[in-house]
Amino acid sequence: RSLAYLFASSASFTTTEVRYLPAREPAAPWQVLLAREKDHEYHVDHGGALFYIRTNGGGRRNFRLVAATVDDPRPARWTELIPHREDVMLEDAEVFAEHYVVHARQDGLIGLRVTQLRDGASHRIQFPEPAYDVASEANAEFRTSTYRFRYQSLVTPPSVFDYDVVTHERTLLKRTEVLGGYDPSRYRTERVHATAPDGTRVPLSLVCRADTPRDGSSPLLLTGYGAYGLPYPVLFSSTRLSLLDRGVTMAIAHVRGGGELGKRWHDEGRMLKKLNTFTDFIACAEFLVKNGYTADDRLVIEGGSAGGLLVGAVLNMRPALFEAAVLRVPFVDVINTMLDESLPLTVGEFEEWGNPKIREHYEYMKAYCPYTNIRAQPYPAILVKTSLNDSQVMYWEPAKYVAKLRALKTDDHPLLFKINLDAGHGGASGRYDHLREIALDYAFILTQLGHAG
Structure with missing residues (x-):
């Protein structure tokens, strides 16, 4: 400058x-x-x-x-x-x-x-x-x-x-202009904290319609990321209004592994402390249910990329806590991906996930890897999305994840797999194609919430 x-x-x-x-x-x-x-x-x-x-x-x-x-x-x-x-x-x-x-x-x-x-x-x-x-x-x-x-x-x-x-x-x-007569006074935003099993306070950011009750009757969409030291940004979204106006509350869990509370927040959710990311997210979900923001049969979770890893891990750990889940380009086969040094991101990310060629790292990854930990149990309704040209999370990761999940899960809830044959890691690049992708996600979420009453 x-x-x-x-x-x-x-x-x-x-x-x-x-x-x-x-x-x-x-x-x-x-x-x-x-x-x-x-x-x-x-x-x-x-x-x-x-x-x-x-x-x-x-x-x-x-x-x-x-x-x-x-x-x-x-x-x-x-x-x-x-x-x-x-x-x-x-x-x-x-x-x-x-x-x-x-x-x-x-x-x-x-x-x-x-x-x-x-x-x-x-x-x-x-x-x-x-x-x-x-x-x-x-x-x-x-x-x-x-x-x-x-x-x-x-x-x-x-x-x-x-x-x-x-x-x-x-x-x-x-x-930025928001079409359709947007009135911000019709909505309210909150900042609250859940308590993780080890006593750590985990921030949550929420937005809902101003008249949304706190009696457990409201559906809620909970999202998170928790990786690379990146804070989950609290951003405005005009497309989100479609859910808010239907009574759905939106919440962001600022779990460890991100950067919301500094470098040590990242340190406490990476490498051999990665499990904190998942237990933080579960604690946030339990807090929202306990405090009347939603109920477990009205709670949907979502995440993309490393956030898809988060969602995949907590689905294995606490599947009954959630009504449905959306995983976008999810990093779900941690061990095999981190073993393949020919992939463009693997070596550089040893500092984030660890190196499975080191036994201690391998055993720790094995404890949470979503693909590895799929087992014969009921799972909620799940939508998994990927892209053929994704160079960061290869399409075969979510493909094999869905195949194994279909083979082992014991419920009859929908398990949908959608692959975009033209897109990369960020999904469709065209404005209207991107909106259609969001519309599909919302249609799935609202359909499952409709099944919940």
Whole structure:
């Protein structure tokens, strides 16, 4: 943004190495800011005579912000600007000529804090709803007092604001139009917490019609992901209104393995702690039933890719807890996929799932792998979807999963398998084809909920 330096970064899931070059000296040799080291990720921005470095070295997993002079950026010369905090994930830092903006996630929610460089004064940008998502826009200008961001929630459509970092005034520039006379006051959103078996508080984000009762009579669609340290975003969806207007509550389980509560939240749901992802999700489902948001004969679950792994695992563990399930391009054959190093993602993801050629990793994967753990028991109604050209989760994974499930399950509930012969991992790419895919999912969900009364 300052146009003074070029940065070249190479990274894995757990390490980073950054090289830098003065923009005015394009023929100069690239310099390594900090050599790659195990379990150290860092990100660099520039302003004035300083590099601003967001780093999680030294076991400070949730990152801290330090400054280093461009002439001598060695760690011994770093000055700490924002310390590491166990309960706050420092996700980003954007540097401008006279201020910087940090993105910090606490209890799963992103906050924006502005700090003035001249005196260190800082303030937080406030947001009105209990569950929301906020992200920066391009903000390409270095010398500016305006910061542009995009705000949305399960109720509020995507809204672009300009924020004056000096006067603290915000100006709405654009809000995505929702056709059909959409009125956000007809809906309500909540942020609640379930308790996992080990006592961990797991956040849930919910949206429903404002008049939805809390007596267990309402159907509910619960989704989750819990992998790669990625927070499940709390985003607006106009297509979701089709379910909400039919009385269906939508809930997101922010389970371990994601990034909602920082790096340690990810650590507690990957490798040899992956089972926490599944027990968190089950705890969320039980919380929703116990507290009257729904009942087990009105509870549908869904997930895609690694979220499909989540759904497949909990179906084996607690099939009677759910009325129906939707699995999209699901990663359900964990052991065989992670044994095949010819697949494009396998080796790079040893840091997420483990390497089954290591006995300890193999035995742990075997305990939760959805395909491996299918057994002779009743399962709820299930829709499994995949794509022939998926390069991330090969189509034969869900195909063999469905075949084994059909052979072993002891119920007569529907088990549907749909394969898109033209699409990849993200499903149909055309706008209307994508909407048709969503319509199929919703038709299946509503049909099963109709069977539940």
